[in-house]
Amino acid sequence: xxxxxxxxxxxxxxxxxxxxxxxxxxxxxxxxxxxxxxxxxxxxxxxxxxxxxxxxxxxxxxxxxxxxxxxxxxxxxxxxxxxxxxxxxxxxxxxxxxxxxxxxxxxxxxxxxxxxxxxxxxxxxxxxxxxxxxxxxxxxxxxxxxxxxxxxxxxxxxxxxxxxxxxxxxxxxxxxxxxxxxxxxxxxxxxxxxxxxxxxxxxxxxxxxxxxxxxxxxxxxxxxxxxxxxxxxxxxxxxxxxxxxxxxxxxxxxxxxx
Amino acid sequence: xxxxxxxxxxxxxxxxxxxxxxxxxxxxxxxxxxxxxxxxxxxxxxxxxxxxxxxxxxxxxxxxxxxxxxxxxxxxxxxxxxxxxxxxxxxxxxxxxxxxxxxxxxxxxxxxxxxxxxxxxxxxxxxxxxxxxxxxxxxxxxxxxxxxx
Numbered sequence: 063x064x065x066x067x068x069x070x071x072x073x074x075x076x077x078x079x080x081x082x083x084x085x086x087x088x089x090x091x092x093x094x095x096x097x098x099x100x101x102x103x104x105x106x107x108x109x110x111x112x113x114x115x116x117x118x119x120x121x122x123x124x125x126x127x128x129x130x131x132x133x134x135x136x137x138x139x140x141x142x143x144x145x146x147x148x149x150x151x152x153x154x155x156x157x158x159x160x161x162x163x164x165x166x167x168x169x170x171x172x173x174x175x176x177x178x179x180x181x182x183x184x185x186x187x188x189x190x191x192x193x194x195x196x197x198x199x200x201x202x203x204x205x206x207x208x209x210x211x212x213x214x215x216x217x218x219x220x221x222x223x224x225x226x227x228x229x230x231x232x233x234x235x236x237x238x239x240x241x242x243x244x245x246x247x248x249x250x251x252x253x254x255x256x257x258x259x260x261x262x263x264x265x266x267x268x269x270x271x272x273x274x275x276x277x278x279x280x281x282x283x284x285x286x287x288x289x290x291x292x293x294x295x296x297x298x299x300x301x302x303x304x305x306x307x308x309x310x311x312x313x314x315x316x317x318x319x320x
Numbered sequence: 321x322x323x324x325x326x327x328x329x330x331x332x333x334x335x336x337x338x339x340x341x342x343x344x345x346x347x348x349x350x351x352x353x354x355x356x357x358x359x360x361x362x363x364x365x366x367x368x369x370x371x372x373x374x375x376x377x378x379x380x381x382x383x384x385x386x387x388x389x390x391x392x393x394x395x396x397x398x399x400x401x402x403x404x405x406x407x408x409x410x411x412x413x414x415x416x417x418x419x420x421x422x423x424x425x426x427x428x429x430x431x432x433x434x435x436x437x438x439x440x441x442x443x444x445x446x447x448x449x450x451x452x453x454x455x456x457x458x459x460x461x462x463x464x465x466x467x468x469x
Contacts, residue, residue: 087398088398091396091398140341140342140402141341141342142338142341142342142343142344142347142398142399142402142403143342143343143344144342145396145398145399146343146344146347146395146396146399149395149396150394150395153394174342175342176342176344176345177339177342181339182339182340182342185335185336185337185339185340186336186340188332188333188336189333189336189337189340192329192330192332192333192336193333193407195325195326195329196326196329196330196333196359196407261412261415264411264415265411265412266337266340268409268411268412268414268415269411269414270406270408270409270410270411270414270440271402271405271406271409273409273410273414273436273440274405274409274410274440274443274444274447277440277441277443277444278444278447278448280444281444281445281448282448295414296414296418299414299415299417299418300418300422302415302418303415303418303419303421303422304422306415306419307419307422307423
């Protein structure tokens with residue numbers, strides 16, 4: 063196999079691994095996809111090790127010492143569209159239906175999203191409002207929640223735009239939800255369930271998927287990446303709770319002043 | 321009547337969260353259908369006071385649908401699974417347990433931490449069970465790359 067082609071295999075595999083971890087794919091999926099891509103090349107002794115924050119792969123060519131590549135991954139958000147597209151490319155490579163040149167080009171051109179940011183914001187808003195209904199909110203709760211949920215969505219959008227760290231984003235939006243819900247309960251002459259409104263607003267943020275995927279990884283025997291995910295979900299939960307505490311303090315101060 | 325409203329709301333919620341998680345367009349509607357059906361199952365079992373059992377059964381059905389659709393539409397099962405299962409993940413319990421922890425309410429912390437572990441365990445066991453069954457089926461079919469779904 064010509065050297066040019068081997069380099070392309072390595073580049074495609076590295077890119078696939080990096081994108082998959084950034085999309086919060088499970089550890090086994092990253093390892094298997096990279097194995098599949100490299101399996102179509104003439105490399106021998108392929109080893110892949112995917113962690114939640116990095117991954118390594120090692121390949122060997124006949125009569126050559128093994129070479130190891132490492133990628134460090136810092137940002138991770140669930141992105142099902144990318145997982146879906148990378149799966150198509152890696153299937154194509156291992157079935158032999160697309161050439162490695164074409165595969166590398168496709169991999170480079172993978173887009174982040176099928177939806178505009180406005181569509182995603184509206185979907186987030188809709189999700190918050192529907193969760194309130196699912197958790198037995200009343201119609202009054204629903205109406206009061208519309209402005210509060212819109213504010214949370216705006217905060218999420220602003221934090222994304224100014225590249226604010228994930229944990230801090232959770233803290234800020236949770237504080238805002240707690241303050242608004244409590245003030246609405248105190249100032250407006252209606253009966254609302256403050257607890258439910260707060261929970262519905264933080265539902266898009268809660269680390270349930272990370273927690274569940276962590277337990278799944280542990281079940282499969284990927285202890286290291288499993289525990290990393292559990293710790294991640296604990297940290298996210300901690301910052302959401304800290305945001306709640308800060309919000310409650312603000313509410314207390316404001317109601318004294320009122 | 322409430323049951324119908326809950327089912328429709330659950331389907332729409334799964335549709336919305338699917339878009340937030342960037343699920344492919346063609347997967348959105350299917351995930352929404354799965355979401356509606358499993359929420360109905362969960363709702364009925366939950367009314368009997370069995371939250372963990374309800375979550376387990378709902379997760380089994382979700383994983384089963386996700387694996388079947390993954391094979392029909394040649395896309396990873398995760399794409400259907402993550403959005404449909406989002407409604408059941410123990411986010412509320414994690415939040416309430418950590419809130420108990422920082423406000424010094426030990427009883428609340430222990431109760432909700434326990435609930436979190438039970439629910440996450442139920443979901444993980446259900447998904448793992450269905451995954452394993454499909455891996456065994458694939459071995460029997462002797463496919464070239466069973467792990468690719």
